[in-house]
Amino acid sequence: MTERFFLYDDMEETKTRFVSFMGEYQRYDLAIMTTERYYGKKLVLDIQGGRFAIIGNDDLDEPGYIENVYKVSEEEANELRAFLTDIV
Template sequence: MNNRYFLYDDKEETKTRFVSFVGETQRFDLAIVQSQRFYGKQLVLDLQGSRFAIIGPDDLEEEGYLEYAFKLSEGEAAELRSFLIQTI
């Protein structure tokens, strides 16, 4: 038998927004999850690219963060950033 050591096992009501939009360079299909778990930040899931990041306003100002987290070019990240600035 495999003994598991849980660090936590919580259930929580969340609010999820599903949004899809087409920018100049690509289509974005996102799920944006609001939760109490992330200290005011939101969980942003890229449904096409199978990537996610916990993002707050401070992260959007950090140079190269979206490019790294979602494996985007500079132009693609700029489009995503302009949307997320209005949303987060």
């Protein structure tokens, strides 16, 4: 067996917030991780949809970003964006 070449192998303490809320269009079950790794951005996991993204304020302002990452409609993205704006 060949030797593995690691680009990095770090361990870090994280803070994780689990939140579930009912929007006008769907239910959201999220895990929001705070870590030092992503330059102040949060790792936001959509538990039901099996999708995740590293999100900061700049990403929330990017047109179409939330729609693309989480594969949701513009309306769904707007309510998710409104929630994340208060957190990120």
